[in-house]
Amino acid sequence: MAFAKQISGEGALKRRVVKNRLFAGSVIFFSMLTISPILLIVYKLVAKGYRQINIDFFTKKAPDTYEAMVAVGAGEVIPGGILNGIAGTLYMVFIASLIAIPVGLLIGIFLYDQQSKRYAGVVRDVVDILQGVPSIVLGLIAYFWVVKNITNGFSALAGSTALAIMMMPLIIRSTEETLKMIPETIIEAGFALGVPYHKIILRVLIPSGFSGLLTGILLAISRIIGETAPLMLTALGSMQVNFQIDKPTSAIPLLIWEFYNDPNMVDLIWSSSLLLMMMVLLLNLLSRQIIARRS
Amino acid sequence: MSELIKQISDPVLEIRDLSVSYNKDKSAVTAVSAGIKKNRVTAIMGPSGCGKSTLLRAINRMHDLYPNVETVGDIFLNGEDTADMSTMMLRRKIGMVFQRPNPFPTMSIHDNVIAGYKLNGIRLQKSDKNDIVEKSLRDVALWDEVKDSLIKKGTFLSGGQQQRLCIARALAFKPDVILLDEPTSALDPVATKKVEELLMQLKKDYTIVMVTHNMAQAARISDFSMFMYLGELIEYGKTKDMFIKPIDTRTEEYLTGKFS
């Protein structure tokens, strides 16, 4: 009996080891499966785009189709770069941030402050709906607001407005969530020192949640930096480097679209996409770093 | 009960007919009257949910924050009605320490001590600042442990050190009264002992009111004890008397561990 028991004990152990291995194996398999598209994308972008990445790529405007055609015909690297797109993206994201960050933070703080109130729930619902609105629709709205009524033509401001509307819900929700995570005991410590409520928000809550707020902002930027559709209806695109707020402006994703439509420029798609992808990755890594440092 | 209140001569705090309710149908503290003796440690005991914290938080008007909490009755601090004082003035005179140590996570040890001044926008000379920080940290026996790391964040300290830092933060305003809500329940025995010794020291200069779940702790360090049950103050007297010969049977049952 004792002998039999021992054997069955050993058998159970073996079965468990096998089960563990099977489980670990399938976890690894599925992890590979999920990251393989990303690896494939990066590989493809690097393999096809690396030839175009040089100093000119960052310092010269996009070439015209004739220059590109000549170069492609001679088997050379297409001259020029995407400076107008880089400048336009940075400029429009900057303006969008100027609008969306203060408004988003304020509404987020408001929602946190009024958590249990009815109208806060309504605002929260509206924010959620806004987050789900297709970006092309937001582009249309910005078109009617800004292009038609304010700048009387396609403009950086119109593009930034569309991007800002996309950023806001993300910042609002992340702000509210960040503030909610701060322990109530810290807030009570402030009250027990006689600190008025608004000063507690400004001097205790916001500094305590700073890294969380920053992370939310960075992720919001990374979400909108590659937006194309709303910019087509608002910023339009431009072959010039433009910093005038009421003039059409280029952006990296707009350039990618233009290159796609021009058989001579195809090579530039890959390098531009690579740069855009790197920007998004960088923003994500940065926010990840901030989250890691916080905990 | 009322006899005993008269017995406490020149009380720092006088609570009169205080009732607090979180919702209309049920009050968490019911008609409590008591005087708190100057330079003594007064313990508030009672089973969980009997209203100890609610009573303590009424004293520095923490309930003001929550609009649904209704407080009736009066509390006098040195004869002055606390309802007429600004919350800032009141809380400068009545400091509070919580169950879980809660230093401000973004502030250094130095800044945590003078957080009350900083957050309220009260300007201090640099030398005054340093004096207050040193004095407060010495008062809680933390100075020697942290004097070389004042610029480090308060949250780097151990739990016991953090709690003493929070007491120092309350002392920095030179209050008359310090309220503590189970200040040692999150601490290990060694840290608990330190805080207890500290409170016995501090009563020379301050009046201390402390909620505790721990009867042995009340017996060790308090001069006066309150026993609360279902929101009412059942018994209040010298700790020694209460532990040796409780008057109310409910007090006796609590002290002998019949319920907790």
Ligand SMILES: Nc1ncnc2c1ncn2[C@@H]1O[C@H](COP(=O)(O)OP(=O)(O)OP(=O)(O)O)[C@@H](O)[C@H]1O
């Ligand atoms: N914020 C609140 N909202 C509603 N009811 C509350 C709230 N805080 C406390 N109560 C209720 O009031 C009563 C007294 O609570 P209180 O926290 O004062 O008890 P306590 O004696 O401190 O208990 P413990 O020993 O568990 O800390 C309890 O019935 C509790 O459920």
Ligand SMILES: [Mg+2]
């Ligand atoms: Mg309590």
